C-alpha cells in the first residue's frame with residue numbers, strides 16, 4: 001500500500017520510487033487524495049446495515065476500503081467539527097466551539113491545515129463545495145470561511161436550495177432555514193449544489209489527473225432542506241418507513257442541560273407522526289441523491305485510470321438524530337449525534353473490504369492521510385494515524401474517543417466513549433452526568449449515573465474524562 005516507513009517530501013518520494021527503494025513500482029507517483037464530506041450524514045447507508053436506504057456508490061467504496069463502525073467527531077456541529085478535523089486540533093485547542101466564530105486562524109494564524117500540508121508539499125490542493133464551515137442553505141455558493149491559504153483552487157458552486165421548485169413540506173414554519181425540517185421534490189437534479197459540485201469535481205479531475213492532487217469535495221446533502229429529485233423520493237414509499245422506538249420514560253433520566261442545549265430539537269420538533277415519516281423520506285432521498293453525485297466522481301476516477309493511486313476518505317461531518325430520544329438533528333452528546341460514518345479506501349491496504357470496530361476520532365484524519373502519503377506530521381497534531389487499522393482492522397489505536405459541545409456561555413458538555421461505556425458530564429444549567437453501558441444498552445436508554453451499584457464504573461469514567469485524550473492511546 002501507500003504507507004511508507006519514512007517521512008518523505010513528494011520529490012524525495014518520487015526519487016525513491018525511481019530507484020526502487022520503496023518496492024512500490026506500480027505507483028510511479030505519490031497517491032492522490034479524494035477527501036469527501038457529506039453534511040449532517042449519519043450512518044443511514046446500506047453498507048452500515050440500514051434496511052431501506054440505497055447508497056450503492058458509498059457501499060461500493062466500503063467494499064473497496066475499510067468501514068469504521070465507531071468513528072466519533074469531536075464536536076457535533078459543522079463549524080467546530082470541521083475546524084478540528086482540518087487543523088488536526090481538538091476544539092479546545094482550535095478555539096472553534098461555535099458556528100458564530102469559525103476562523104481558527106484568530107488563535108492559530110500560522111497553523112498548517114490538512115489540505116495546506118499537501119499544498120506545501122507539491123500536491124495540487126483543490127476545494128469544491130463545503131469543506132470548512134459553510135452555512136446551509138444560506139451560505140451555499142459563498143467563499144466565506146474557506147481558508148484561502150489551504151488551497152490552490154477553491155470553488156463554491158451555487159445551488160438552488162430554497163429556490164428549488166417542487167412539492168414539499170415545512171412543519172417548522174417558525175424556525176429559520178437550516179434549522180427547520182423542510183423537504184422539496186424537484187423534477188430533476190439541475191441547479192442543485194451537489195450536482196454542481198460533482199460537475200466541477202469532474203472538470204478538476206480531468207484537468208489534474210496527471211499531477212498529484214488533494215481534492216476536498218463537500219456535499220451539502222442530507223443537510224436540510226431535503227431537496228432532491230423526485231426519482232430519489234420514489235425509492236422510499238411512506239408505508240415502508242418506520243419511526244424509531246423510544247421508551248415512554250426515556251427522557252426522565254436525561255439531565256436538564258442536555259435537553260436545554262437546544263430545546264426545540266426534542267419532542268420530535270413538534271412534528272406529527274406523518275411529518276416525521278415525511279422528514280425521514282426527505283432525509284433518505286437526500287442521502288441517495290448525494291450518493292448518486294458521489295458515484296459520478298468515483299466513476300470518473302476509474303475512467304481516468306487513477307482510482308488505483310487515489311486514496312478516498314469519505315465521512316459525515318457529525319452524526320444526526322432521526323427521532324432517537326425524540327431528538328432530531330445534531331448537538332447532543334449521545335451516540336447518534338457524535339458518531340458518524342467513515343470509510344477510508346487506500347488502494348493496496350490489506351484490510352480493504354473489512355470493517356473495523358476500533359474507536360477512532362475525526363482528529364485522526366489529518367495524521368492518517370499525512371502518513372499514508374509519506375508527509376512529515378506537523379507537531380501540533382492531536383490525533384493518531386489510523387494507517388495501522390487499514391492493514392489490520394481488528395487492531396486498535398486508542399482506548400477512548402472524546403467529544404464536547406457547548407451552547408454560548410451557558411451550557412457545556414463533555415463525553416468520552418470507551419469500548420463499553422459512554423460517560424457524559426454537563427456544566428451549567430444545574431449540571432448532570434450520564435453513564436450508559438453499551439454492552440447491554442446500545443441505544444442509551446438507561447442512565448446509570450444515578451442508579452446504585454455503578455459507583456466504581458462512574459469513578460473510572462470520570463477519571464478518563466478528566467485525564468483527557470493524553471494517555472488513552474493503546
Ligand SMILES: [Ca+2]
Nearest residue numbers: 250251445446
Ligand atoms: Ca433515558
